[in-house]
Amino acid sequence: xxxxxxxxxxxxxxxxxxxxxxxxxxxxxxxxxxxxxxxxxxxxxxxxxxxxxxxxxxxxxxxxxxxxxxxxxxxxxxxxxxxxxxxxxxxxxxxxxxxxxxxxxxxxxxxxxxxxxxxxxxxxxxxxxxxxxxxxxxxxxxxxxxxxxxxxxxxxxxxxxxxxxxxxxxxxxxxxxxxxxxxxxxxxxxxxxxxxxxxxxxxxxxxxxxxxxxxxxxxxxxxxxxxxxxxxxxxxxxxxxxxxxxxxxxxxxxxxxxxxxxxxxxxxxxxxxxxxxxxxxxxxxxxxxxx
Amino acid sequence: xxxxxxxxxxxxxxxxxxxxxxxxxxxxxxxxxxxxxxxxxxxxxxxxxxxxxxxxxxxxxxxxxxxxxxxxxxxxxxxxxxxxxxxxxxxxxx
Amino acid sequence: xxxxxxxxxxxxxxxxxxxxxxxxxxxxxxxxxxxxxxxxxxxxxxxxxxxxxxxxxxxxxxxxxxxxxxxxxxxxxxxxxxxxxxxxxxxxxxxxxxxxxxxxxxxxxxxxxxxxxxxxxxxxxxxxxxxxxxxxxxxxxxxxxxxxxxxxxxxxxxxxxxxxxxxxxxxxxxxxxxxxxxxxxxxxxxxxxxxxxxxxxxxxxxxxxxxxxxxxxxxxxxxxxxxxxxxxxxxxxxxxxxxxxxxxxxxxxxxxxxxxxxxxxxxxxxxxxxxxxxxxxxxxxxxxxxxxxxxxxxxxxxxxxxxxxxxxxxxxxxxxxxxxxxxxxxxxxxxxxxxxxxxxxxxxxxxxxxxxxxxxxxxxxxxxxxxxxxxxxxxxxxxxx
Numbered sequence: 162x163x164x165x166x167x168x169x170x171x172x173x174x175x176x177x178x179x180x181x182x183x184x185x186x187x188x189x190x191x192x193x194x195x196x197x198x199x200x201x202x203x204x205x206x207x208x209x210x211x212x213x214x215x216x217x218x219x220x221x222x223x224x225x226x227x228x229x230x231x232x233x234x235x236x237x238x239x240x241x242x243x244x245x246x247x248x249x250x251x252x253x254x255x256x257x258x259x260x261x262x263x264x265x266x267x268x269x270x271x272x273x274x275x276x277x278x279x280x281x282x283x284x285x286x287x288x289x290x291x292x293x294x295x296x297x298x299x300x301x302x303x304x305x306x307x308x309x310x311x312x313x314x315x316x317x318x319x320x321x322x323x324x325x326x327x328x329x330x331x332x333x334x335x336x337x338x339x340x341x342x343x344x345x346x347x348x349x350x351x352x353x354x355x356x357x358x359x360x361x362x363x364x365x366x367x368x369x370x371x372x373x374x375x376x377x378x379x380x381x382x383x384x385x386x387x388x389x390x391x392x393x394x395x396x397x398x399x400x401x402x403x404x405x406x407x408x409x410x411x412x413x414x415x416x417x418x419x420x421x422x423x424x425x426x427x428x429x430x431x432x433x434x435x436x437x438x439x440x441x442x443x444x445x446x447x448x449x450x451x452x
Numbered sequence: 453x454x455x456x457x458x459x460x461x462x463x464x465x466x467x468x469x470x471x472x473x474x475x476x477x478x479x480x481x482x483x484x485x486x487x488x489x490x491x492x493x494x495x496x497x498x499x500x501x502x503x504x505x506x507x508x509x510x511x512x513x514x515x516x517x518x519x520x521x522x523x524x525x526x527x528x529x530x531x532x533x534x535x536x537x538x539x540x541x542x543x544x545x546x
Numbered sequence: 547x548x549x550x551x552x553x554x555x556x557x558x559x560x561x562x563x564x565x566x567x568x569x570x571x572x573x574x575x576x577x578x579x580x581x582x583x584x585x586x587x588x589x590x591x592x593x594x595x596x597x598x599x600x601x602x603x604x605x606x607x608x609x610x611x612x613x614x615x616x617x618x619x620x621x622x623x624x625x626x627x628x629x630x631x632x633x634x635x636x637x638x639x640x641x642x643x644x645x646x647x648x649x650x651x652x653x654x655x656x657x658x659x660x661x662x663x664x665x666x667x668x669x670x671x672x673x674x675x676x677x678x679x680x681x682x683x684x685x686x687x688x689x690x691x692x693x694x695x696x697x698x699x700x701x702x703x704x705x706x707x708x709x710x711x712x713x714x715x716x717x718x719x720x721x722x723x724x725x726x727x728x729x730x731x732x733x734x735x736x737x738x739x740x741x742x743x744x745x746x747x748x749x750x751x752x753x754x755x756x757x758x759x760x761x762x763x764x765x766x767x768x769x770x771x772x773x774x775x776x777x778x779x780x781x782x783x784x785x786x787x788x789x790x791x792x793x794x795x796x797x798x799x800x801x802x803x804x805x806x807x808x809x810x811x812x813x814x815x816x817x818x819x820x821x822x823x824x825x826x827x828x829x830x831x832x833x834x835x836x837x838x839x840x841x842x843x844x845x846x847x848x849x850x851x852x853x854x855x856x857x858x859x860x861x862x863x864x865x866x867x868x869x870x871x872x873x874x875x876x877x878x879x880x881x882x883x884x885x886x887x888x889x890x891x892x893x894x895x896x897x898x899x900x901x902x903x904x905x906x907x908x909x910x911x912x913x914x915x916x917x918x919x920x921x922x923x924x925x926x927x928x929x930x931x
């Protein structure tokens with residue numbers, strides 16, 4: 162392979178990765194690694210001091226992101242990344258706290274935590290990789306699995322309704338809601354960068370192929386076929402009403418930025434309330450840190 | 453004349469084909485050679501067409517490939533407000 | 547080091563156990579709590595919610611106990627000393643995150659104001675029936691530290707002890723109260739801050755490039771990094787190596803899980819707390835803890851009045867269990883009497899430690915009220931014959 166260039170320059174994303182842990186565990190054609198590129202580029206472009214970026218993940222394929230990014234990173238329990246992140250942010254507000262987890266983790270076992278963090282408007286940046294399935298455990302039906310697909314726990318096909326994530330998160334109170342797919346690498350990077358500029362509960366859904374456990378069982382081809390499908394059926398509709406962006410097995414995928422609004426975040430509200438009620442007795446602190 | 457080039461760490465590649473498929477100037481192809489894990493890794497079949505846009509790097513789920521501008525032509529590339537490549541990529545996305 | 551004066555309400559107060567526990571937490575340096583309301587524990591966080599904004603810190607009421615028990619761990623990694631408070635049903639939900647705190651060596655305090663169970667049980671009435679749950683409730687092998695206050699004063703004192711142990715050994719520490727101790731009001735003396743010893747967090751002094759997050763020191767406990775200072779620490783509930791990286795092999799599992807146990811087991815003599823009175827020459831020794839020890843005290847006095855030589859042994863740490871001490875006592879007495887508000891939990895440990903050297907008589911009931919001293923007295927008199 163004489164055509165290959167010798168390594169003379171370093172991939173800029175490597176600086177943000179624990180390269181001593183690469184290769185990672187994700188399957189060929191999985192889009193999680195692709196999303197991590199967009200994340201790393203967002204950090205580069207936003208010129209954020211990465212010492213102040215902390216990543217919190219739950220459990221599952223996407224839950225492993227925390228183990229590959231070279232920031233302070235916390236791989237917590239199933240569904241509980243958001244409450245961990247809430248404590249981390251409230252105790253140490255200088256941190257940009259990113260929750261990077263999967264659809265099953267965030268919306269099934271962790272669903273209650275997600276809606277409450279959005280309601281409170283805790284300043285968290287949530288990146289949800291949606292592969293429409295529980296992949297780590299072998300392809301079981303999840304809260305986002307569309308109708309009429311075969312999973313290991315719905316061997317005769319799924320039939321119950323799935324969540325429309327942007328609609329749910331907007332209703333719960335998020336100030337920023339977007340959806341992209343693993344195909345939209347630059348748009349995703351820009352969206353993540355926007356999220357870093359935003360204060361409050363921000364949410365990006367990223368559709369990702371799961372060739373091993375979703376596509377294969379449904380004869381949908383491999384990861385590349387799914388990426389081509391995303392390219393073909395995605396329509397960018399910024400500002401689309403989230404109630405209209407539900408996903409189906411093979412229909413159009415509406416992508417874009419759906420919600421971008423202002424609302425005081427939890428800490429500001431808490432601060433204002435305490436100052437108002439306690440006056441001079443209120444002891445303001447930058448952080449709750451101990452010696 | 454190429455404005456950029458790509459770097460490949462063949463041993464990380466899992467041959468998903470994303471870089472080959474989505475390279476806007478069709479620089480890459482999967483080679484017939486295998487890496488240690490048995491995957492056919494990409495190579496530059498049209499190196500002269502590489503713009504160094506790094507879309508291959510953005511797509512690569514395995515951090516195995518990335519594109520970079522040729523240092524000598526960096527100033528020229530940087531001067532262009534929006535490259536033709538990026539414009540095409542936006543169009544593709546729609 | 548000494549307590550931060552901001553959190554110390556020095557003086558003589560008339561407080562119930564729940565409020566005293568809150569003051570203990572503040573004196574120990576707790577500046578974060580995440581809670582979820584549950585009787586009979588809620589007063590602890592109600593007071594904290596009122597007090598902490600005047601001290602400099604945060605309270606947040608979470609959506610459930612799962613969230614409460616992990617938000618505090620996020621806060622700890624953010625740099626705070628933190629705790630949560632609950633009772634039986636909430637404690638059951640928190641089991642998941644006790645395991646996480648053990649595995650990630652997160653110093654934190656859980657307060658369980660025990661009530662009757664199983665399930666919703668007796669929300670407003672006492673029990674001591676979570677004593678085995680605290681030891682074994684989360685999955686996997688681990689050791690815990692649990693203290694059992696028997697008065698509002700001890701709710702203050704032992705909450706400080708719990709925080710200090712948590713920081714020293716980097717593990718979750720439990721304050722096992724009960725409804726009666728939580729709700730009884732007594733004199734509580736809060737000393738001046740310079741008389742309160744507080745264990746500081748074991749922050750590393752190494753720079754990031756020399757620091758391994760889970761490499762233990764000689765005492766088997768690793769030092770902690772400060773989040774946001776470039777340490778790029780990775781913290782996971784998966785089995786991990788000294789870098790904190792997942793490494794799921796039998797060898798790493800054995801090394802890690804043994805160390806997590808050994809850091810407590812090998813320090814048992816430093817950790818174990820108990821109160822022993824008139825053990826020398828005793829015919830019978832009564833073993834109890836928490837509120838039950840207050841009732842047992844009355845029975846012991848009545849028995850002594852009847853001429854029986856009765857010793858008192860009170861567990862202050864239920865875990866680690868004072869195994870050695872009980873074994874020594876069992877070798878010298880006619881019998882042991884174990885009194886607790888359950889149908890037989892710590893008595894199993896006493897029997898195990900006594901190892902047949904002395905018979906063990908159990909006095910317990912399923913909770914809802916404290917014992918009647920007469921029932922304990924009767925047991926003492928029967929075994930003393």
